[in-house]
Amino acid sequence: MIIINDLTKVYKLSKKQMLEQKTKKNMKKAVDQLSLTSKPGEIYGLLGPNGAGKTTALRCIATLLKPTQGKISVSGLDTVKDSEKVREKISFLTNEIKLDPQFSPKYMFNFFGRLHGQDEATIKRRREELFSYFGIKDFEDKKIEELSTGMKQKASIAVSLVHDPEVVIFDEPTNGLDIVTARSVTDYLRLLKEQGKTVIISTHIMSEAEKLCDRIGIIINGILVKEGTLPQILEQTQTDELEDAFFELYKQHNKEEA
Numbered sequence: 001m002i003i004i005n006d007l008t009k010v011y012k013l014s015k016k017q018m019l020e021q022k023t024k025k026n027m028k029k030a031v032d033q034l035s036l037t038s039k040p041g042e043i044y045g046l047l048g049p050n051g052a053g054k055t056t057a058l059r060c061i062a063t064l065l066k067p068t069q070g071k072i073s074v075s076g077l078d079t080v081k082d083s084e085k086v087r088e089k090i091s092f093l094t095n096e097i098k099l100d101p102q103f104s105p106k107y108m109f110n111f112f113g114r115l116h117g118q119d120e121a122t123i124k125r126r127r128e129e130l131f132s133y134f135g136i137k138d139f140e141d142k143k144i145e146e147l148s149t150g151m152k153q154k155a156s157i158a159v160s161l162v163h164d165p166e167v168v169i170f171d172e173p174t175n176g177l178d179i180v181t182a183r184s185v186t187d188y189l190r191l192l193k194e195q196g197k198t199v200i201i202s203t204h205i206m207s208e209a210e211k212l213c214d215r216i217g218i219i220i221n222g223i224l225v226k227e228g229t230l231p232q233i234l235e236q237t238q239t240d241e242l243e244d245a246f247f248e249l250y251k252q253h254n255k256e257e258a
């Protein structure tokens with residue numbers, strides 16, 4: 001279970017970042033008083049456009065960023081006070097985390113298994129399971145740098161799950177993947193959900209949120225503007241498709257901002 005209470009994250013911008021973002025302010029509020037609960041046995045989807053604050057929110061849950069304000073609890077543990085224990089319970093996948101190009105998927109899997117304190121027999125069993133599910137066995141001894149984007153992503157997912165975590169936090173898990181690889185990833189997320197894991201993902205793909213997520217939180221400019229099951233969101237926005245609901249909320253929110 002993930003409980004986020006009133007999470008705000010403000011970045012201090014360097015002069016270079018201020019120039020890049022064409023702003024005179026040296027602060028950027030990336031997440032603004034976000035509260036949500038992601039439960040075991042469900043897939044929660046954080047849906048939003050580029051720069052909405054999805055990655056920032058997920059990085060706060062994964063203990064990689066400290067909230068400026070607010071609290072996050074993961075399996076009953078505080079992400080700031082008990083960060084090490086939280087890290088034992090989670091899997092965190094993001095585009096920015098890259099496996100070392102010089103090593104093979106098998107080497108990396110074993111390495112992270114040992115880092116999590118697993119015994120050799122458990123590491124081997126988990127590797128067999130995950131590598132055969134994701135079709136990694138054929139290239140398990142190849143160097144990561146020789147692998148395609150899809151192969152690398154599958155290897156990263158398998159490595160991130162080595163310790164059989166209770167909570168799975170995947171930032172845009174199907175980004176850049178072909179339809180077959182993307183399907184194997186979303187099918188595996190469904191499997192994790194069936195096993196009772198807490199799964200939270202970020203996405204900007206409407207169809208992924210529609211088909212995969214039990215509940216969806218729509219985040220725009222750091223603010224959670226709507227949350228619910230797909231039917232609830234459609235009913236509340238009086239629309240027939242998530243894309244229309246999203247644009248409705250986007251228009252409304254930008255009006256409020258202006």
Ligand SMILES: Nc1ncnc2c1ncn2[C@@H]1O[C@H](COP(=O)(O)OP(=O)(O)OP(=O)(O)O)[C@@H](O)[C@H]1O
Nearest residue numbers: 011013028030048049050051052053054055056057
């Ligand atoms: N380290 C940082 N320093 C300063 N600003 C940052 C930093 N990381 C993110 N931001 C800014 O915070 C805002 C939210 O970014 P974030 O990456 O969380 O959004 P996102 O919804 O994940 O976007 P995307 O879909 O493009 O990955 C953006 O305006 C971004 O430019």
